[in-house]
Structure formats: C-alpha cells, structure tokens
Amino acid sequence: xxxxxxxxxxxxxxxxxxxxxxxxxxxxxxxxxxxxxxxxxxxxxxxxxxxxxxxxxxxxxxxxxxxxxxxxxxxxxxxxxxxxxxxxxxxxxxxxxxxxxxxxxxxxxxxxxxxxxxxxxxxxxxxxxxxxxxxxxxxxxxxxxxxxxxxxxxxxxxxxxxxxxxxxxxxxxxxxxxxxxxxxxxxxxxxxxxxxxxxxxxxxxxxxxxxxxxxxxxxxxxxxxxxxxxxxxxxxxxxxxxxxxxxxxxxxxxxxxxxxxxxxxxxxxxxxxxxxxxxxxxxxxxxxxxxxxxxxxxxxxxxxxxxxxxxxxxxxxxxxxxxxxxxxxxxxxxxxxxxxxxxx
Numbered sequence: 572x573x574x575x576x577x578x579x580x581x582x583x584x585x586x587x588x589x590x591x592x593x594x595x596x597x598x599x600x601x602x603x604x605x606x607x608x609x610x611x612x613x614x615x616x617x618x619x620x621x622x623x624x625x626x627x628x629x630x631x632x633x634x635x636x637x638x639x640x641x642x643x644x645x646x647x648x649x650x651x652x653x654x655x656x657x658x659x660x661x662x663x664x665x666x667x668x669x670x671x672x673x674x675x676x677x678x679x680x681x682x683x684x685x686x687x688x689x690x691x692x693x694x695x696x697x698x699x700x701x702x703x704x705x706x707x708x709x710x711x712x713x714x715x716x717x718x719x720x721x722x723x724x725x726x727x728x729x730x731x732x733x734x735x736x737x738x739x740x741x742x743x744x745x746x747x748x749x750x751x752x753x754x755x756x757x758x759x760x761x762x763x764x765x766x767x768x769x770x771x772x773x774x775x776x777x778x779x780x781x782x783x784x785x786x787x788x789x790x791x792x793x794x795x796x797x798x799x800x801x802x803x804x805x806x807x808x809x810x811x812x813x814x815x816x817x818x819x820x821x822x823x824x825x826x827x828x829x830x831x832x833x834x835x836x837x838x839x840x841x842x843x844x845x846x847x848x849x850x851x852x853x854x855x856x857x858x859x860x861x862x863x864x865x866x867x868x869x870x871x872x873x874x875x876x877x878x879x880x881x882x883x884x885x886x887x888x889x890x891x892x893x894x895x896x897x898x899x900x901x902x903x904x905x906x907x908x909x910x911x912x913x914x915x
Contacts, residue, residue: 573880576602576636576660578627578651579643580614583665587694588642589614591873594866598638598877604630606643627651631658638880641665644735645742648691649674656685663876666692666752667900668893670743675897679890689890690876695757696887697871699861700844704837705761707846714834721758721828722814723750724798727784728824729817733791737779745795746815747774748900755803756896757839758811758828765805767895771912772801772903778818801903813903 575592577584580603592600604624605611615621624630631639631654639655641648641664649669652662662682668691669675682689695701707713723746730749735741742748759765774796782788798816805811828839835848846857866874878884902913 573598573637573877574601574635575599575638575640576604576622576630576633577640577642578604578630579641579647579665580605580610581642584640584642585614587692587867587869588640588663588665588873590867591870592640594870595874595877597881602630602633602636628654631655631660637661638663638877645670645748646735646740649678652678652689653681656681656687656689659685659687661688661876661880662690663873664689664691667743667748668890668897670748670897672894672898672901675890675894679894682890688876688880688886690879690886690888691890691893692869692872693756693760693888694868694872695753696760697868697875698842699864700839700842700859701757701761703859703861704839704844704846708761708763708830708832712835712848713830713832713837713846716762716830716832717809718811719758719762719809719828719830720812720814721754723754723826724814724816724819724821725824726821727818729778729783729797732783733789733793737791737793737795739794742795744900744904745774745776745797745799746817747796747799747903749817750815751799751813751900752896754815754826754828755811755813755899756892758830759892759895761828762805762809762830763807764892764895765807765809767803767899767902767915768806769804769912769914770801770899770902770906772799772906774799774904774907796907799903799907801906803899 602622603611603615604627608625611623615623639660639662641651655662730736775798776796778797779793797818800814803811837846848855879886906913
C-alpha cells in the first residue's frame, strides 16, 4: 500500500486530486498539509487517523510516506517538489510545473538524480478524444503534422480575481500559464513532443482595472495578462499558433486544438473531435462517437502516475517535457516584453 501525503488542500485538490488518490485501491492518504492549517484540518476530519501539518518540511520528513502530492499556488511547486524528491519521495504536482524555466530544470535534474518519479498534471492527455487522435496520428493516418493552432479563450472568466491567480509573484502569469499549459501540452504530445526552437508572443492586460460583468469593482492585485497570443516553431519544421484569454469580447468560451497533416487533419473544439481526410477522390469528414469515460481525466492521470510508481506502466509524461513547456511560456512573456522573437 502506497502512502500519500498532500501539500495544498484547496479547491483544485478537493475537486481534482483527492478523487484520484481515494479511488485507487493500492493508495492510502495519510497526511494533509496546508499553510492555512484550518484548511488541512477541515479535510482531515473526514479521514480519521490522518496527520495534519502546516509546514510541508515536517510532512516530507515522515519516512513512512511514499508519495507527495502538490496542489499549492504555482510559486511553491518547484520548492516543494525538489525538497520531496531529495527526501526520496515520488512527486505528483499540479500544473504548471514551475513559474520559470530555471526552476523547472532544477526539478527535472533533482528527479533524475533521485531516481524517483516526478509527474505534473496533464489531464487532457487522458480524454477519450485525445487518446483516439493520438492513435490515428501514430499509425500515420494523418501523415506529417506541420501546422497547428490551439487555445482556450473566455468571454469572461478571470479566476480568483485579486488573489494569487492574478498576482504574478505567486502564479507566474495569467491565462498563458493557467490555460496555456493544457492546450500547448496536448498539441505537442499529439504531434510527438517536438522540441520548440523559437517563440514569438504578445500579451495584453485590458480587463484588470474594469468592473467585472456583475459590476463589482476591481480589488486586490492584478498584475498579469488577461490575454496572450503567440507562435511557436519546432525542430521538425512544424509550427503552432496559440491564444489564451480569461476575458475577451468574443461570442463564447472555446477550447480548441487543430493539427493539419499531409494526409488529413483534425479539430478538437470544446471536446468534440472531427477528422478531415480524403477517400476515393472525395473529401471526407468524420466525427467519432465515444462512450462516456469511466473515470474523470484528472483521476485517470493520477492513476497512471500510481501505476508508474508501481512499475506497471511507462510514464506518459517526463520532466523534460515540463521543462520545454515552461521554456515556451517564459519565452512568450519575454517576447511580449521585448517585441522580438526568442530563440530557445
């Protein structure tokens, strides 16, 4: 039985992480830690016998714990992950991997040296639609993927306005680092994880000082972008357009991902997959139908991590992929500041 200690007991933990840990029969959650001790105590009430900590260092020092789950604000991901790995723990971390590329590289280096598994949440890889698309791409049915676009754009959807989400020191950025991780990662994973080589980007902060759509006046810190757009070139010649926003004057919220290949292409828009090919000289559109997933994507991701710790599966995600991701995000911010293309 693997024993798990959790650092960070807020909404993302309760809604996305906890169900994953609890639903695996070879895992036991034995400790909860949060800088706001009352939060950890409130969760622990439902799990008699579990320990409660306010300082994560005390938690990771427990020799009986095998896995540390991290679901804190972004700033602390790398600090806690590195300390846990150095204590000989496996680590599962909420996205993003870190707030900058230096910290992401440190995490990868320490994980490699420790021999322990480090994995960051990449739940979108576990949707039925994504797995199907990955299968046909790997079989060569779409040919060479060469041009893509992805994004997640909201009409109004600023999370935790005035809190850590909109405070750059804590979050590392706005919708680019919040939403961009999801869709850029999915685009790269589906296309075989090519290496990014150059990045161009622009960011905008247009809604921070306006009342929200309910008329509430701005309060608290808001020093991150509310929209980011950019262009990524990869070492295999492919390129990817990106756009992410928390607030834009658009028709409606949309998550989207497209890849165009030499033999076919696909779009994944608001979780609906369509495939565009040609057969017998005729253009063909296909819309696969999927059964409802047996378990949620976040849970599937955590179960995969556990199976990897147990040696029964090969990791779908590696720390080096996390480093590439944070390099891309950091370069987009740098490009936006300098007005120049950034070479990675």
